[in-house]
Amino acid sequence: MTDATFNALILAGNRREGDSVASLTGVSHKALAPINGIPMLLRLYRTMRACAGIGDVYVCIDDGALLDEIAELAEARNSGRLKIVPPAASPAASLSAALDRIGLARPLLTTTADHPLLRPEMVAHMLASAPPGAELSVGLAEAETVTAVYPDAIRTFYRFKGRRFSGCNLFLARSEGAKKVAAYWQRMERHRKKPWRLVWEVGPLALLRMVCGQLSLDDAFAHVSRLTGAHIRPVLLPFAEAPIDVDKPADYELVSQILRSREGAA
Numbered sequence: 018m019t020d021a022t023f024n025a026l027i028l029a030g031n032r033r034e035g036d037s038v039a040s041l042t043g044v045s046h047k048a049l050a051p052i053n054g055i056p057m058l059l060r061l062y063r064t065m066r067a068c069a070g071i072g073d074v075y076v077c078i079d080d081g082a083l084l085d086e087i088a089e090l091a092e093a094r095n096s097g098r099l100k101i102v103p104p105a106a107s108p109a110a111s112l113s114a115a116l117d118r119i120g121l122a123r124p125l126l127t128t129t130a131d132h133p134l135l136r137p138e139m140v141a142h143m144l145a146s147a148p149p150g151a152e153l154s155v156g157l158a159e160a161e162t163v164t165a166v167y168p169d170a171i172r173t174f175y176r177f178k179g180r181r182f183s184g185c186n187l188f189l190a191r192s193e194g195a196k197k198v199a200a201y202w203q204r205m206e207r208h209r210k211k212p213w214r215l216v217w218e219v220g221p222l223a224l225l226r227m228v229c230g231q232l233s234l235d236d237a238f239a240h241v242s243r244l245t246g247a248h249i250r251p252v253l254l255p256f257a258e259a260p261i262d263v264d265k266p267a268d269y270e271l272v273s274q275i276l277r278s279r280e281g282a283a
Contacts (some may be wrong), residue, residue: 024123026128046078050263057263068140073119076130121192134276143187151189151191157252158260177237183260
């Protein structure tokens, strides 16, 4: 990889009022929550800036003035090293709008601000391992990779033919076809309170095969590729921390412990 081969987007919008992690840490947005003394969004920005191949770094956040609370981020915004894109009504809508605004002259790596354990080597693995022909690549970690190191981590694992996987909040969009996936995701979000519509969108037979343990990971990605009209592929990340984000106070405590052991107490 050469310099400025990819761009990066950090999703940092305020998805709901009364976020438990924001409330726990006394901040307005979860992305600004300090963890072992450093705001999560700042950790993500530093990680992206440390990655070979990453050119422009964007953050999707409600108000760029929020960065004034963190001197390093404010300076990066003012100097143009960190660019602001506005959020939309949901994560899927925000990603769709960001793809239109940023464009795909360079492939766009997207992650979330509540992923403070993300390290440059994880990003490097994702960028190097994503299939060149995939319009969208999705980072996953196998359950055994996570539980071998963090047996008490509370993660959602999806089973495919006897193997379990968790998402890692890492997505690499290479071409315009990725916008079809964002549009499909938006439709799924609209149906989240109508389970029968979700089943219809995904396909009853595919869901039945998954429940019965007959659907492999490759089968699942091939099925969703057909549904969206875009070529989507998984990238397996061999890092136990890759799927551990900070979605609730229990996650915050686990990640704080990991960071304290790695960095020392703040």
